[in-house]
Amino acid sequence: MVLSAVSSSTKLPFFSAHIAITQNSDGIWAAPIQTSPAIEANSVYFGHPEWAKGYFDSCHRDQVFRERWLSVMGSWDDKVVVDIGCGPGNLYASIGGSPRTIIGVDVAEGGLKMAAQIGYTPVLADAHDLPFVSEFADIVALNATLHHCEDMPTVLAEAARLVKPGGLLIVDHDPQRSAWNYQGLALMFYKMRLPIYRFFLRNLHIDSEERLTALKTEIHHRPGDGVTAEFFTQTLQPKGFQVNLFPHNQTVGADILKGVQGEFPHWRYGLGQRLSGIDSRSPEAALSLLVVAQKSQQD
Numbered sequence: 001m002v003l004s005a006v007s008s009s010t011k012l013p014f015f016s017a018h019i020a021i022t023q024n025s026d027g028i029w030a031a032p033i034q035t036s037p038a039i040e041a042n043s044v045y046f047g048h049p050e051w052a053k054g055y056f057d058s059c060h061r062d063q064v065f066r067e068r069w070l071s072v073m074g075s076w077d078d079k080v081v082v083d084i085g086c087g088p089g090n091l092y093a094s095i096g097g098s099p100r101t102i103i104g105v106d107v108a109e110g111g112l113k114m115a116a117q118i119g120y121t122p123v124l125a126d127a128h129d130l131p132f133v134s135e136f137a138d139i140v141a142l143n144a145t146l147h148h149c150e151d152m153p154t155v156l157a158e159a160a161r162l163v164k165p166g167g168l169l170i171v172d173h174d175p176q177r178s179a180w181n182y183q184g185l186a187l188m189f190y191k192m193r194l195p196i197y198r199f200f201l202r203n204l205h206i207d208s209e210e211r212l213t214a215l216k217t218e219i220h221h222r223p224g225d226g227v228t229a230e231f232f233t234q235t236l237q238p239k240g241f242q243v244n245l246f247p248h249n250q251t252v253g254a255d256i257l258k259g260v261q262g263e264f265p266h267w268r269y270g271l272g273q274r275l276s277g278i279d280s281r282s283p284e285a286a287l288s289l290l291v292v293a294q295k296s297q298q299d
Contacts, residue, residue, distance in 0.1 A: 014080075014103065019131040028112050030124040031131035038150050039107045039126065041216035046087045047110030051210050056088040056114065060143060060173065066094050067253030072246070072292045073170055076102075079138035084127050084159055085145030089115035103137075105130065127155045135164045144173035146227060147220040156235050165298045169241065171291040176247065177226035178284040179273070186275035187223055232291050241293040247286030261286045 015021050015029070023029050033039065046052050069091075077098045083091050086104030088111045104120035105127060106112050112122035125131050127149055140159050149155045156171070163169050182190050220226055229245050236243050249269075252262030261283070264270050269287060273280045 014132050014136050016131050016133050021131055026109075026113055027116060028109060028122045028124055031126070031129075033107060033124070033126045034129075036150060038148065038217065038219050041213065042106075042148055043108045045210075045213045045217050046106065046108035048210075048213075049110060051213070052088045052108070052111050052114060054210075056090055056093070060090045061094050064251060064253040066096075068248070068256050068290065069095055069170070069172070071254035071257055072244075072290065073139065073168060076139055080136065081139045081141065082132070082137045082159075082162055083120070083141045083143070084130070084155070085142060085148060086115050086120060087111045089118045089120055091141055091143050092120060093118055127158060130158045130162065132162055134161050135167075137162045137164060138167045139163075140167070140169045142169075142171045142174075146171065147174045147225075148217050150219055152220060152227065152231070153235055156232070157239070160236055160239050160241065160293070160295075163241075163295045165295055167295050169236070169291070169293040169295070171232070171289075171293075173250070173288050175221045175226035176284070176286055176289050177224070177228050179269075179278070179287050180221075180223050180226055181276065181278065182223040182272050183276040186272040189275075190223055190272065227289060229289065232289070232293070236291075236293045240296045242296065244292045246290040246292070247283040247288070248290055249287050256290060 019031050021029055021031055046055070075097060076095070078100045081099045081102040082105065083102060084105045086092075086106050087108070089104060092102055092104075092115075102120055103123055104112060104115040105123045105125050106115070107124065107126060109124055112120070112124060116122040123131070127145065128151055140162050142156070142159055146152045146155055160169055232245065233243050246256045247261055248256055249262040249264050251265050252260050255262075264280075264287070270280050273285055278285050
């Protein structure tokens, strides 16, 4: 899917005057980044041309994902959008439309090059310290981003800072802690999952180097870790956001507005929850929380 390029004339006004920003020969704007193991892992994985292309082709690219986002977001045509943790550009490639500007932020230069080809304004920056002025964006998106970052509260607060009054902050595809709180036999199987994928679930197996590198990026995707409803409400409500939460299993579209969670995308999730004593029909068992937070209008 090829989308029209964003005009360069809309880039500069969004940058903070207090952070040094440079632009390289590929057109990528770059802010200073304090490296860390997580940033290095994400840079390597999403900057690898073959791995990034595989991620682009297979993740968050189905019609159900598009319908889910459009049902809660509406049209983003002629709006200023910031996609934090954009990777190679999956969100824009899936949703389409005509934003006035769509800024893609990531720590992987290779992924940003791909995103720029489909219309993103690419910015190499750390999500913990974003190089933008406050309250300029109509929509700020964090899709499958928070669990790749060391300090999830700081990243969420930084994203919220960019939303203009009346604007939206949308977060999706981070693991819900209560759904992944495996115990006993389920936890043992989880720890042994790589050889299980290799020998028994070959449809889930990928090259070992790619798999191990990908796992290093997922800081908060493991049993006993992940996001919670309280995390979002306690972080965003004091900042003037009305927060709506939609638990889902990544297989539901517009019906998410009717409270439908959808079926698990693979039977192994239900098995792990049953072995852990988790009620798979409960909202707490949903793999992800779609968060739609609207910032209140200023008087």
